[in-house]
Amino acid sequence: MHIAEGFLPAGHALGWTIAAAPFVAHGARAVVKEVRENPESTLLLGAAGAFTFVLSAIKLPSVTGSSSHPTGTGPGAILFRPPVMALLGTVVLLFQALLLAHGGLTTLGANAFAFAVVGPWAGYGAYRLTRAAGAGLLPAVFAGVALADLATYVTTSLQLALAFPDPAGGLAGALAKFLGVFAVTQIPLAIGEGLLGVLLFRVLTVNARPELERLGVLRPAPVAATPGGVA
Template sequence: NVFSMAIAGPWIGYGAYRLLRRFGSSAAIFAAMFFANLSTYCVTSLQLALAHPDPVSGFWGAAAKFLGIFAITQIPLAIAEGFLGVLLFRFLATVVRPQLEARGILDPVVSATAKETADA
């Protein structure tokens, strides 16, 4: 559990975020949440296959069974978690925007008057 939930899932989610943030924060956040969720259950399935190999088909047979049980059923939940993550981030962007800007997560909003002054 520690490896799949605290190491593999978060790092894969972070990687997805870093790769896709040029497409906008919503797409990057959705992908991060989706892939972190799904990869956690894929890694868990592989761990279970290592711990409980199938007597006939071995590791690969057990992996296919566990992936079919955990990973496939997790897809709708990963999609829902992706949407929930985007909604939560949008909420936070309105409530604590200065803190997110200070950490470099959001770009500072430039007002129209500040832009006109800079252009002059």
């Protein structure tokens, strides 16, 4: 998902930066508001940021014979809604652009748009739709976390296709080419990431029940919660 430094034409780099900036600024306000109004959220907010920090640092092998990064933006989007992840995700990207030469400053806007805006919103949307369809928390978490991962890479493919349309196949041809590199490799990673999200929420439903109820992820239990009674 990291478009390397200098690899987007200047106009595209600027355009994506302008597109991502309001989301990131809004996200920063959302984080400050959350911490100020609900100081008890700080712990879980830290967990959401830490989850994306760990997962985006790890390169995982895939069935295609290449490797790629998970994103880890799904759980934060589900817990705190997507704007919060616009800031946290961009912080991760900035860390990687400055210290790891992974991604870049000129491509930060485009990468943030894919990783910190589209991914979290797509994941959150999938989570809400799955729940609205009557599914329990954990299936919805799986759908949300996996889709946040996959949507990020689809967006990156689209960004690259817009910048580098295929001479013969045009935009669609280029999109197919970049999706071929990114999306197929990403499918097993998205499944693995979805499972890790489920694991995280299994731990949280037992240990952070008051927070999950306040955030609206769990309905307040009328009787005392029994461990294992949540699914």
